[in-house]
Amino acid sequence: MIQLKNVVAEYTTKRGRMKAVDGVDLVIPDGVIVGIAGESGCGKSTLMKVLYGDLGFPLSLASGSVDYGFTNDKGQPVTDANVQREWFRHVSIIPQSSMSSLNPVIRIREQFVDFPATSKDKKATLAKVREFVQRIGLPPESIDAYPHQLSGGMRQRIMVALATFLEPEVILADEPTTALDVVVQKEILLLLLELQEKMRNTIIFVSHDMGVHYQLTHQMLIMYAGKAVEHGPTEEIFRAPLHPYTLLLTSALPTIGDDRARQGLPGSPPSLWDPPKGCRFAPRCPLATEKCRTEEPPLVEVRPGHSSACHHIDRIPQLQADLAKAPSLDDLDEARLLAQVQENLRREHEIDATADAAPPSEVDRPEIPSEVADTVAPAGGER
């Protein structure tokens, strides 16, 4: 069981400190797949870094703790302080970009031998690696290749092999299939699912794709602007969500075979430099009232194992029913469609104007603190 207690993760920048993860409490039982979802900049990747213990300037754990629920070789409990020593043996990661994670100048078999826990007998280890790689559907010779000689899908299989070879208790996967085509994505995800069923590890899975979460995860954590807004069983998250953000997020995208007009969710999340006082979702929320703007809703358990941070949980079924009644796109005449588009654009403009001059970029980029971003970005005009 992994326990996160009031985790606050900060980036230190020239402009000051920014809380990318702001007080997340979470209990993850053993052997489940937990998905973390939210828009770019919501803190999901930062939370992943905290879980992996990959903390270093400019990221730091300002307060809170992570307890992994197992002990290391010396019999001490593994926490955020000593998790780095357990990498690969007990906690492993499947990163998004396999190309930038594998060493390009050594063969893949050398990278397997590099493991801290691999026994001294190199030959025996390599024989095991070959067998393992074959089981996950790669030719055993593929470990004799250099990373650039393999296709993206094969490399990502190698990443899965590296992460699961030592049968760790916890596997962290940060958008592992985002760079891949759908056909290969399905293969990799089903492979991961099958390995998990065999090894019974805990997988924490970050993705922006709600469809992937639905296919893979048992539980989900929805994050918004650094806060956990909803946590519950995946099936319930999709069928009977308890937070308007979750509902709008899942109904924002079209499905094949469903002709209903979709509206999307106008506006950007608030700036983390100056988050709003009350509920952080209030500026974009169709249910928001005065209370939402002044008082922050706590994350409370509403149904067994399903918690939400919202003042108006009772009004969500109504919103869900209204969304389900949206007219078919073919029934919308030109004038109504135009009016709706203009209304959405106007709302987007309005929300962004109040959200601070520097909204977190909605472009899917890694979350980099502005100090780093500034050195990468060219000398443009001043904001």
Place this chain on the structure above:
Amino acid sequence: MTTVLKAEGLRKTYKLGSFTSRVTINALDDINLDIVSDDPVIVSLVGESGSGKTTLAKTILRLVEPTAGKAWVHDQVVTGSGGMGRLDFMRMVQPIFQNPFDAFSRYRTVDTYLHETAARIAGLNGAKGRDAVDEALSSVGLDYADVVGKYPNQFSGGELQRASIARALIPHPQLIVADEPVSMIDASRRMIVINLFKALKEQYRTSFLYITHDLATAYYISDYIAVMSKGRIVEFGAARDVLSTPRHDYTKLLLSSIPTLTHKWDRTPALASTGA
């Protein structure tokens, strides 16, 4: 009836390697398309990476010279022998690219692009040019006052993508080629831009060639869809028909691989049964 978009025997071959080990890659392998309609249409081009969809878009945009074949837009030859003049072409076909931050130079303000497009392509100078820019910006929900004098990094990704849509609209083109226009935008806000395309199609009477790997949004907005694989169009037809009753095996494979919210994937064992 107007031929909105037509391609005949379009080929593009890339040659790699040296004298001794020559490899040829057929990025486009005999592409034939014929879309006839009186009303503007949205045509989606879907396929995996490496299927040739971007090469086809670039060929229609004249960024890539085809090895053989011809393409027409609105009954006029745009690429291949007998093609129209450069300026006429740019008035007729305009692009929108995937990453707006790459589309605009970091060292120039965004409004200079808009004014230049008005002056050089649409031939509108001074007050007329300003009006055209104004009109295009307001149809994508941006104010001239909010755009003028700003550099690309001062916009959010969605705003900048909308500015690049506005730029493409200024000459009132017959066809806009949009290559993965929403893949950089957060899923929650993607539909705002997708709906905008649908509205602009009616408002400007412009057809769109929408290139994407996302079959769900293609289903949502397009009138026609072409599924590409290995440089060929393997299936073409009305979008709703193709995606609800696919005929080609490749289309079926693509559809069955989408992670949907309605039903879970069929599980066929991926692990080889040898070993524990």
